[in-house]
Amino acid sequence: MKLFPTVTVLIPTFNHERWIDFCLNSVLNQTYKHLEIIVVDDCSSDSTFEIAQKFSCRNISVVRNHENLGCSRSLNSIMNGIKSKYIAIVSGDDAWMIEKIETQVEFMEQNIGVDLCFTDTVTLNESNTIGPRFPYFHPENRTRPQWISSLFGGNFIPAMSAMFRNSSWFLNNRFDPSLRQLQDWEYWIRAICDGLKFHIIQSPLTLYRVLPDSISNQVSQEKMARSRFEVRVCLQTFKRLPIGELRGVFENIFENHPLYAVDRSNEVCLALLASTVDQGPYQQFAAELLHEYYRNGTHLITDLDYHNFIGSLQRLAVH
Numbered sequence: 001m002k003l004f005p006t007v008t009v010l011i012p013t014f015n016h017e018r019w020i021d022f023c024l025n026s027v028l029n030q031t032y033k034h035l036e037i038i039v040v041d042d043c044s045s046d047s048t049f050e051i052a053q054k055f056s057c058r059n060i061s062v063v064r065n066h067e068n069l070g071c072s073r074s075l076n077s078i079m080n081g082i083k084s085k086y087i088a089i090v091s092g093d094d095a096w097m098i099e100k101i102e103t104q105v106e107f108m109e110q111n112i113g114v115d116l117c118f119t120d121t122v123t124l125n126e127s128n129t130i131g132p133r134f135p136y137f138h139p140e141n142r143t144r145p146q147w148i149s150s151l152f153g154g155n156f157i158p159a160m161s162a163m164f165r166n167s168s169w170f171l172n173n174r175f176d177p178s179l180r181q182l183q184d185w186e187y188w189i190r191a192i193c194d195g196l197k198f199h200i201i202q203s204p205l206t207l208y209r210v211l212p213d214s215i216s217n218q219v220s221q222e223k224m225a226r227s228r229f230e231v232r233v234c235l236q237t238f239k240r241l242p243i244g245e246l247r248g249v250f251e252n253i254f255e256n257h258p259l260y261a262v263d264r265s266n267e268v269c270l271a272l273l274a275s276t277v278d279q280g281p282y283q284q285f286a287a288e289l290l291h292e293y294y295r296n297g298t299h300l301i302t303d304l305d306y307h308n309f310i311g312s313l314q315r316l317a318v319h
Helices: 020-028 048-053 071-079 100-110 144-152 168-172 183-193 221-240 243-254 258-262 266-275 280-295 303-312
Strands: 007-013 035-041 060-064 086-089 116-124 130-133 163-165 198-209
Touching: 007 020, 007 071, 007 100, 020 035, 020 048, 035 048, 035 071, 048 060, 086 100, 100 116, 100 163, 100 198, 144 183, 144 243, 183 198, 183 221, 221 266, 221 280, 243 266, 258 266, 258 303, 266 280, 266 303, 280 303
Parallel strands: 007 035, 007 086, 035 060, 116 198
Antiparallel strands: 086 163, 116 130, 116 163
8 A cells, every 4th residue: 555645835924815825725736635734824914814714624724923923933933843754835925736746745755865855936927827937946956066056156946846854954954033035045055065965856836926016025225135134144054064065166266366375264265255256245245254264363364365355355335
């Protein structure tokens, strides 16, 4: 008799009254039926919670936060008690193709060395019409050095496509509650640094909601400032990489730099690497990291090398 592992589906949602029913129906209509579904409403100010409650049944539970906690805290609050073999996540405004979970479970059962499985992603508009692939999500699979290098450049992995094994690593690693915008990127960086294996199924099985500017939230100065801060927090996570591996992946970038000639610490390597990315948050991270390292006194950097490096950074302005 074939055994079918249970998949726990986590659905964080906030003010998704226009989309939550479409999302839940896409989960309920999955060809794979061995699901435990948990909806976490993050204290919505609209009717999201009431709509979700109408779906409550034997395998769907709907809980509501008493205050707005953010996606990370919402997910963390319910992850500790999960006993199923696999966990999948989808936001309340996104959706899945009906064969998404079945395809992922079949792959994971046949590839026990894979810890995190994703799928390719297409767009979904305000009328629930499927559009083209989401251009920022790249479905190509990579070697481990390529995963590390690609993730350093930014987040290209759609969280709503994720399925992961409920292993000891996930028991001890939760989403960073200090992050509200880039928590999934930091999570993938942490996982790859700790040696977990990723795979992307190249079928477009995930639907990512994209709304016109007039409907979607406008990018505020506050959000931009938070994003710049969170990029730097995420880059800090690369410190978890063993120094030998960091050098091995990026040494062609370091090898001709005078700082690398005298000090090959993780801090120097990461600062040099970030300085090559022509974006303000990366160059701020490079300056802050090297400054902290330089001040602690246990380095081999000369004063001239340090000041030359800081002076070479062209994108330190906040705006």
